[in-house]
Amino acid sequence: xxxxxxxxxxxxxxxxxxxxxxxxxxxxxxxxxxxxxxxxxxxxxxxxxxxxxxxxxxxxxxxxxxxxxxxxxxxxxxxxxxxxxxxxxxxxxxxxxxxxxxxxxxxxxxxxxxxxxxxxxxxxxxxxxxxxxxxxxxxxxxxxxxxxxxxxxxxxxxxxxxxxxxxxxxxxxxxxxxxxxxxxxxxxxxxxxxxxxxxxxxxxxxxxxxxxxxxxxxxxxxxxxxxxxxxxxxxxxxxxxxxxxxxxxxxxxxxxxxxxxxxxxxxxxxxxxxxxxxxxxxxxxxxxxxxxxxxx
Numbered sequence: 001x002x003x004x005x006x007x008x009x010x011x012x013x014x015x016x017x018x019x020x021x022x023x024x025x026x027x028x029x030x031x032x033x034x035x036x037x038x039x040x041x042x043x044x045x046x047x048x049x050x051x052x053x054x055x056x057x058x059x060x061x062x063x064x065x066x067x068x069x070x071x072x073x074x075x076x077x078x079x080x081x082x083x084x085x086x087x088x089x090x091x092x093x094x095x096x097x098x099x100x101x102x103x104x105x106x107x108x109x110x111x112x113x114x115x116x117x118x119x120x121x122x123x124x125x126x127x128x129x130x131x132x133x134x135x136x137x138x139x140x141x142x143x144x145x146x147x148x149x150x151x152x153x154x155x156x157x158x159x160x161x162x163x164x165x166x167x168x169x170x171x172x173x174x175x176x177x178x179x180x181x182x183x184x185x186x187x188x189x190x191x192x193x194x195x196x197x198x199x200x201x202x203x204x205x206x207x208x209x210x211x212x213x214x215x216x217x218x219x220x221x222x223x224x225x226x227x228x229x230x231x232x233x234x235x236x237x238x239x240x241x242x243x244x245x246x247x248x249x250x251x252x253x254x255x256x257x258x259x260x261x262x263x264x265x266x267x268x269x270x271x272x273x274x275x276x277x278x279x280x281x282x283x284x285x286x287x288x289x290x291x292x293x294x295x296x
Contacts, residue, residue: 002128003128004127004130004149004152004212005049005050006052006054006123006130007052007054007130007131007132008053008056008116008124008131009055009132009133010056010131010134011026011038011056011058011061011064011134012056012058012061012106012107013027013058014058017265018269025063026063027135028061028134028135029063030263030269032263032272032276033276033277033283034280037137037263038064039067041134041137042068042099042100044137045100045130046099047145047146048143048146048149049149050130050145051101052100052101053100053101053102054105055102055103055104055105056104056106056107056119057104057105057107058107064104065102068097068099069097071093071094075093076090076094103123105119106119107119110228110233110234112234112235113234113235114225114234114235114236114239117131117213117236118218118221118225118234124215125215128152128212128213128214128215129213130145130211130213131212132145132209132210132211133210135262135263136260136262136264137209137210137260138163138210138258138259139258139259139261140256140257140258140259142257144209144258145210147255147256148161148211148253149212151186151253152212155182155249155251156214156249157214157248157249157250157251158211158212158214158217158240158243158248158250158251159250159252159253160177160207160211160240160250160252160253161207161208161209161212161253162206162252162253162254162255163205163209163255163258163260164205164206164254165201165204165205165206168198170206171201171206172197173195174195174208175193175194175195175206175208176192176196176201176203176204177192177193177202177203177252178190178193178203178205179203179252185253185254186251186253187205188249189244189250189251189252191244192207192237192250194235205252208260208262209255211236216243217239220240220243220246221239223239224238224242274291278291
């Protein structure tokens, strides 16, 4: 069984829900206090042992590349002139580029979350890899990616990260997996359904936020792509359904001891910012007092 060393992050979308803010700034770079959303995802990948991170971008996403590059000399000199007070910031921006090997690929092909995978198959090769969104994450202990890797190493096959649905509207927002429970929180899937509605859901385990795919998914993406008609979008879920029909092992694992943060819409993004600000060591006290002072 090959180790999981690579990850793919799709980041080519336009972020239309956040216009006009995202007209010039990628949604992946929206700050959660003082750190962009995508950096939380990258740090979690690195913590799980990922060495190579492939980010699939579009023409308007150069800011992401700049963020994970070495800081320019002007910034370095400015921070150095700040003396010891600015040294922590100098160290912080300096280590970002060294977290992993970053590779950038421009997205080409039909709309849909399966297209970024076809764009990177030559870089992934015959290795298992993690597929993680750039605008949501789960804070968990151990991390969600470590949990996915543990399930993969135990059972083999692709592993879909999941959370338990708690509201009726969840069944209209997420995909769901159903199958046979192999241990607490882990099922061997026999069906995956996108946004089924509560009455048609095969379980309450929503598949969100991050997945571990074996390389045979590329074969089934090719098959799904060949089945497209004009105007159709290509989804990884279409490939998963073909894998299940072919008897391939696909598991769904509930991420334990964690909380899901979806920063892909305005309300959930603002909730995330407030919650992280309340935990931030530099401002939690003052910010908490400010919130209490509001006459709402």
